[in-house]
């Protein structure tokens with residue numbers, strides 16, 4: 577993942593048959609000379625039609641309550657079906673999914689003269705397991721002519737599995753509002769969601785609004801102005817995702833300390 581306002585409004589068609597299906601869809605914000613395709617999972621937690629429960633964003637923090645991909649068109653039944661069918665394919669037939677993804681990326685539509693194709697991995701959802709991340713790393717290495725990028729909250733997993741030897745065609749960026757915010761260090765490319773463009777500029781951040789590719793090529797400090805969804809804007813208030821997560825962490829710590837009682841907080845005597 578990922579972050580709320582980095583998601584595009586989704587109007588995916590109903591789930592297709594295996595013959596008709598394409599795994600990647602073109603992002604509406606992309607242009608002819610720099611097309612962007614996206615791979616989408618359902619956001620956060622839910623239940624598949626066969627009854628299995630899932631969580632595609634295990635490190636989601638406060639972002640789950642402000643998640644654009646959990647409201648609006650993303651909740652339309654045909655859109656949810658398409659995203660859940662993507663997830664089911666990954667879970668049930670991981671090898672077939674991986675081969676099909678590589679095959680699809682070798683298709684001519686991704687390889688036009690003088691055109692660099694980008695794939696945003698996760699319009700919503702995140703790298704929910706090490707095996708799933710490893711599958712993507714293999715896909716990236718096998719399709720070096722395509723550039724991949726992601727926003728993610730899986731900081732620990734990425735520092736362990738990706739940072740030491742990343743595929744040359746992969747760019748990633750940590751996004752605030754997750755359970756692993758405290759692992760984001762100075763120098764790490766990151767993105768925070770701001771209430772609006774003004775607060776973003778005041779903080780010295782660069783806005784992602786002109787192009788989603790700033791997620792891939794933008795500076796260390798990238799900001800996203802909150803989407804114009806009234807109830808989410810109201811819930812976010814005047815703070816950034818980073819500030820909200822920090823406050824939530826502090827509250828949690830405080831609650832824990834209160835539950836432990838004064839004895840546990842009393843300094844030990846020798």
Ligand code: SF4
Pocket residue numbers: 577578579580619620632633635636637639640642643644645646700701702729
């Ligand atoms: S990590 Fe998941 S819950 Fe959080 S904003 Fe991204 S898609 Fe939504």
